[in-house]
Amino acid sequence: MKNWFGFSLLCLVLGLTLKNGALAPQTSAVAPLVDVPSGFLLGGSRGGQWLDAKTTARALPPSASYRLFSATRLLGQGRGDAPKSQGPPCPDTLFTRISPNKNAEFALGGLANPLPRRPRIESVHQPAYRAVVAAILKSRGIARPRVKITQIWRVDLEGDGNQEVLLTATNKLEYNNDPRSISAASRAGDYSLLLLRRLVRGKVENRILEGEFYPRARTFNAPSFYRLAAVLDANGDGKMEILLRGRYYEGEWTSLYSVEGHKPRAVLSAACGA
Numbered sequence: 001m002k003n004w005f006g007f008s009l010l011c012l013v014l015g016l017t018l019k020n021g022a023l024a025p026q027t028s029a030v031a032p033l034v035d036v037p038s039g040f041l042l043g044g045s046r047g048g049q050w051l052d053a054k055t056t057a058r059a060l061p062p063s064a065s066y067r068l069f070s071a072t073r074l075l076g077q078g079r080g081d082a083p084k085s086q087g088p089p090c091p092d093t094l095f096t097r098i099s100p101n102k103n104a105e106f107a108l109g110g111l112a113n114p115l116p117r118r119p120r121i122e123s124v125h126q127p128a129y130r131a132v133v134a135a136i137l138k139s140r141g142i143a144r145p146r147v148k149i150t151q152i153w154r155v156d157l158e159g160d161g162n163q164e165v166l167l168t169a170t171n172k173l174e175y176n177n178d179p180r181s182i183s184a185a186s187r188a189g190d191y192s193l194l195l196l197r198r199l200v201r202g203k204v205e206n207r208i209l210e211g212e213f214y215p216r217a218r219t220f221n222a223p224s225f226y227r228l229a230a231v232l233d234a235n236g237d238g239k240m241e242i243l244l245r246g247r248y249y250e251g252e253w254t255s256l257y258s259v260e261g262h263k264p265r266a267v268l269s270a271a272c273g274a
Contacts, residue, residue, distance in 0.1 A: 036068065036105060039096055041270065042269065048235050050267045063081060066108060067107065080097065115232060121151075124149040126149075136206065162198065183223075185218060186218050186221055192212055222249055228244060243257075
């Protein structure tokens with residue numbers, strides 16, 4: 001009886017830790033997520049549940065191991081130092097230096113596979129999507145929009161066989177060429193947006209996750225600009241989240257959006273700026 005109990009327990013442990021020939025995520029372990037270019041510790045997850053940055057930091061060793069990823073593939077391994085504040089102007093934001101950083105978009109600790117489905121990066125010169133963006137801009141008061149799509153990604157976010165489209169557009173050339181040159185003012189017709197296009201109950205839905213629109217010129221309004229960084233499964237539940245970066249003339253932030261359910265929501269975020 002004891003031998004049978006021991007064998008059953010071993011099978012149970014193996015069943016929980018083995019998945020497709022690899023170790024499955026440990027539900028008791030924290031999986032931290034770092035936005036590598038900024039160094040932001042966004043937070044993490046444990047057992048599929050989201051954790052804020054401070055809770056995540058308390059659970060990490062002084063030197064944590066990370067896997068480093070581009071938007072579409074694994075780049076290698078790195079280590080992160082203990083998360084800490086850099087003081088004003090953002091004393092509550094925690095930073096982690098990853099070394100080597102391999103020019104990665106994000107770093108993830110833990111054993112989950114963050115890229116169960118990889119985004120397909122498509123041409124930004126597609127007339128159908130230019131028409132979609134133009135219609136959105138006109139609906140926001142920009143009568144003669146200058147359509148400039150900067151990213152189009154296609155990916156199955158929820159693992160249900162339906163492909164979603166993620167699209168960014170902005171007409172602020174200085175953001176595309178050099179983020180440090182972003183103006184504190186906006187011209188008439190300026191805009192920047194991140195659009196999620198997907199099927200909802202059999203109909204195509206266009207949902208703006210983040211966006212700013214300026215039909216008229218404004219002075220010292222600190223306009224924001226948005227860019228896709230990655231699409232990943234950051235908590236091991238098989239559904240993918242959207243990693244979005246934003247900037248304005250004297251600050252930046254990164255947010256992780258979950259699209260589960262009808263209304264997407266930011267589940268992790270970090271920022272630093274005046």
